[in-house]
Amino acid sequence: MKALCWNGIDDLRVERVPDPAILDPGDAIVRVRLSSVCGSDLPLISGRMPTMKPGDILGREFLGEVVETGPAVRHRGRGDRVIVAAAIGCGKCRFCQTGRSALCDNSNPQPEWTESAYGHGTGGAFGSGHAFGGYAGSHAEYVRVPFVDHNGIRVPDGIPDETAVFVSGAVPTGFAAADMARIEPGDVVAVWGCGGVGQMAMRCARLLGAAGVIGIDRRPDRLEAAQMKAGAEPLDDTRVDLFDALQAMTGGRGPDVCIDAVGMTAEGTEGAVLRAMVACCRKGGTLSVIGDHAGHMDRFPMGAAVNKGLTIRMGPPDGRHTAERLFGLIGSGDLDPSYLMTHKWPLDDAARGYHMFRTRTDNCMRVVFAP
Ligand SMILES: NC(=O)c1ccc[n+]([C@@H]2O[C@H](COP(=O)([O-])OP(=O)(O)OC[C@H]3O[C@@H](n4cnc5c(N)ncnc54)[C@H](O)[C@@H]3O)[C@@H](O)[C@H]2O)c1
Ligand SMILES: [Zn+2]
Numbered sequence: 001m002k003a004l005c006w007n008g009i010d011d012l013r014v015e016r017v018p019d020p021a022i023l024d025p026g027d028a029i030v031r032v033r034l035s036s037v038c039g040s041d042l043p044l045i046s047g048r049m050p051t052m053k054p055g056d057i058l059g060r061e062f063l064g065e066v067v068e069t070g071p072a073v074r075h076r077g078r079g080d081r082v083i084v085a086a087a088i089g090c091g092k093c094r095f096c097q098t099g100r101s102a103l104c105d106n107s108n109p110q111p112e113w114t115e116s117a118y119g120h121g122t123g124g125a126f127g128s129g130h131a132f133g134g135y136a137g138s139h140a141e142y143v144r145v146p147f148v149d150h151n152g153i154r155v156p157d158g159i160p161d162e163t164a165v166f167v168s169g170a171v172p173t174g175f176a177a178a179d180m181a182r183i184e185p186g187d188v189v190a191v192w193g194c195g196g197v198g199q200m201a202m203r204c205a206r207l208l209g210a211a212g213v214i215g216i217d218r219r220p221d222r223l224e225a226a227q228m229k230a231g232a233e234p235l236d237d238t239r240v241d242l243f244d245a246l247q248a249m250t251g252g253r254g255p256d257v258c259i260d261a262v263g264m265t266a267e268g269t270e271g272a273v274l275r276a277m278v279a280c281c282r283k284g285g286t287l288s289v290i291g292d293h294a295g296h297m298d299r300f301p302m303g304a305a306v307n308k309g310l311t312i313r314m315g316p317p318d319g320r321h322t323a324e325r326l327f328g329l330i331g332s333g334d335l336d337p338s339y340l341m342t343h344k345w346p347l348d349d350a351a352r353g354y355h356m357f358r359t360r361t362d363n364c365m366r367v368v369f370a371p
Helices: 041-045 112-118 161-168 170-180 196-207 220-228 242-249 270-280 302-307 319-331 347-359
Strands: 002-006 012-016 028-036 062-069 081-084 142-145 152-154 188-192 212-217 233-236 257-260 286-289 311-314 341-346 366-370
Touching (some): 012 347, 062 161, 081 142, 081 161, 152 319, 170 319, 188 270, 196 212, 196 257, 212 220, 212 242, 257 270, 270 286
Parallel strands (some): 188 257, 341 366
Antiparallel strands (some): 028 366, 062 081, 081 152
């Protein structure tokens, strides 16, 4: 089959590779129909997250059709239209059972990487390097999905592929950012980063009761989408004093909730966004960190965070756990992620697509590949 392979830092190529096969009884093979780029791919491509090996297949946000199942699969079958979230869960451990599949005890066959770095092994994930199990990603014609009864989420009829594909990544990730912040009615929520994840965090913050949402970025096209599509007040942090602007927009208090939807590839330094969030957040407010971070962070303002009485919530989302609720919001017309797909290209053009996404040219929010 054809797949987009990482061959070294910033070296991506579409190549012929062997088709995936059923390896465990709970596996399925899924024929990919759409596979989206995601901000989480960027540190893998650039070597900032140094856990890739040459030949690894990228891609972690996808929709497809089940074409083959292993003998232990009970609830999914040939022809099912499914989305699959990045984090792989076994479905049986205490974490999977409580909606935290990314922390799964059983899905990462190489837990020693995260055990030595983090103290405990994390779960596996598609196309996310060898610290997360070395699973082949979805920028390919076919993908092996382990524990498919748990990880293959059926898409309700009537929701088109172009909308549903984002319920595997940007939508549940943005929702988790807003949900874990425990927004109260009347809160003002500031979101750093207006990429696909930030857009969905802003929209979901509104749905969860925020009275006002502020979207912070420095790309005019993304700020415009934040305003027009996600109902946010846009703020270009390179044109204002961010602290002063946020205080002025919140009656001198500061935002009640600050969300990091930028992560480790923040322009400036990795810590810039988190430091700004601590400084700008109102006393007693909440920080919600959904952006990916991998190693250590320098100069975290612990004193300010403690003495302002901030609450910090963070962690990877569980796309499986919230899918039904999110499909419901899409079905009722309250949420529409389809505008994230600014480009739909053949898989053959995937290397060029990543170049466009990384350099944020041609107003690219997300490019989606169709094998
Ligand atoms: N844990 C998960 O499962 C998961 C899933 C998806 C995304 N994520 C993470 O969420 C984050 C966002 O993902 P995305 O797909 O929207 O990424 P993206 O790259 O499309 O968007 C990031 C945005 O941040 C903006 N930005 C960069 N530096 C900034 C700064 N200093 N201040 C303000 N804005 C800045 C960029 O202009 C861009 O618009 C990433 O860290 C990604 O890894 C996590
Ligand atoms: Zn598990």
